[in-house]
Amino acid sequence: MRFAYVNGRFCRHGDAAIHVEDRGFQFADAVYEVWSVRNGQLMDADGHFGRLARSLGELRIPEPRCRPALEHIIRELLRRNRVRDGLVYLQVSRGQARRDHAFPKKPITPTIVLTCKRLDFAAADARAATGIAVITVPDERWARCDIKTVNLLPNVLAKQMAVEAGAVEAWQVDADGFITEGSSTNAWIVTKAGTLLTRQADHGILHGITRARIIECAQRLGLDVVERAFTPEDALDAREAFLTSATSFVTPVVSIDNNVIANGEPGSLTSALREAYLGEA
Template identity: 60%
Template sequence: MSRYAYVNSAFVPHRAASVHIEDRGFQFGDAVYEVWSVRDGHLLDEQGHFERLYRSLDQLDIRFERSQSAMQVTIHELLRRNRIREGLVYLQISRGVAPRDHAFPATNTPPTIVLTAKRFSFSAAGRRAEQGVRVITHEDERWDRCDIKSVNLLANVLAKQAAREEGAYEAWLVDKAGLVTEGSSTTAWIVNADGALVTRPLDNHILHGITRKTVVAVANAMSIPLIERAFTPAEAKSAREAFITSASSFVMPVVQIDDKMIGNGAPGSLSLSLRDEYLRAQ
């Protein structure tokens, strides 16, 4: 656990960090968040995560005046205080503290800022990638603005728990049309019979993954064909390869979906190459 957290304008002992009971993030989930991986002391895909953060704030009309450069200084000071060179940084910004009312509070209500940092073993994630992971399919019960990285994650939590109860690493969410949207906390990908990458296009029904964005750039540099379209669970189960992407798993091969092995049941060569190239690009 981190020794220090950052709440609003103060670095405080992690065990003593707290927010007011009428904070709108606690009362309504009226907040956004971001997560950065930290490797060798620097933030991976740093700019992309900041751009998504400020877009999410704008979409929810949360008035946050602190600049990106100021936030970068605060984040790196938090990492220094916690002596973290390899880990994860979590940032949450809510609409602030106000008497409980569904409508927005007064415009001069200051937002609440919470930052935490923890160590994370990417070597363990690398060993997991060598074996590959299993995912299950699960009904997508989320709201229609999944492109906003809000803290409204109850449906994601329930899907992740369903996966864990079945001994799986992740749940791929399936919409009412029978198409895979994304994982409970990851982006879903397959490799078709022609060796092309297939992943759902960016819209309001999926989070605009920052790792996804970098993997697309890496694939283009490697001259790997990319098709942005939705796919069914049946298509995924018959794919040549499958994998997921996220800030903490990077590129993680999927070797089983529900009870169906993918390919020969081992991590695919293209998935592993993309993982290597992604890390090399950082």
């Protein structure tokens, strides 16, 4: 039996519910956060809790629980669901109020929902061993992608386009012709000179917690990291390409829009970064 946590109580997953006028449901007026869980421990916990606080602050949603309380809830949720390797999903909306675009005039209580599930990390390891394909699509999202909101319809459509094309991910391209990020991942390339490139952490991308950790790992390995935008053409000319996220960690990209990158196999720097990241987890 699976369990969820909704507004102060644990319940059967199938019975979990929010009000029909919850602003997260009606306006996507909500934020979310995701932690990977390995051996029963949250990965990169500080970064994810920090980003959650930032996202809530940007939308002016009060924090529904302090961090120690959230950590207690998460531990209990993992215990009830017997999850040692998987992920935890947290969503906080502004709360329930009569439908109106403007914020409610009177203070309301935020809605908080947590779920968790097991993940097969062996499958992720298998993808990393062979590399994956991505496609490029126009970036049609709003202008504040740095806030981790549940406003994900463009991401959903991009991911579906990737699936239908036989790829794993879609890298989004902005109006100036630069890759921003994937539908649920950050994008990276390694130039022929061995420099790691990933887009700067501006409003155009989600400030990935795994992304930040990989920058730290790369610097400890003595690698040159530059945060700047790059084009699909740059990616096609790259020595290596890869993506990062809380659940894919570091995954090599071996083709883009059916064009093979380098020799079509996972690169040595990508593999070293994955090993270093997971070794520190």
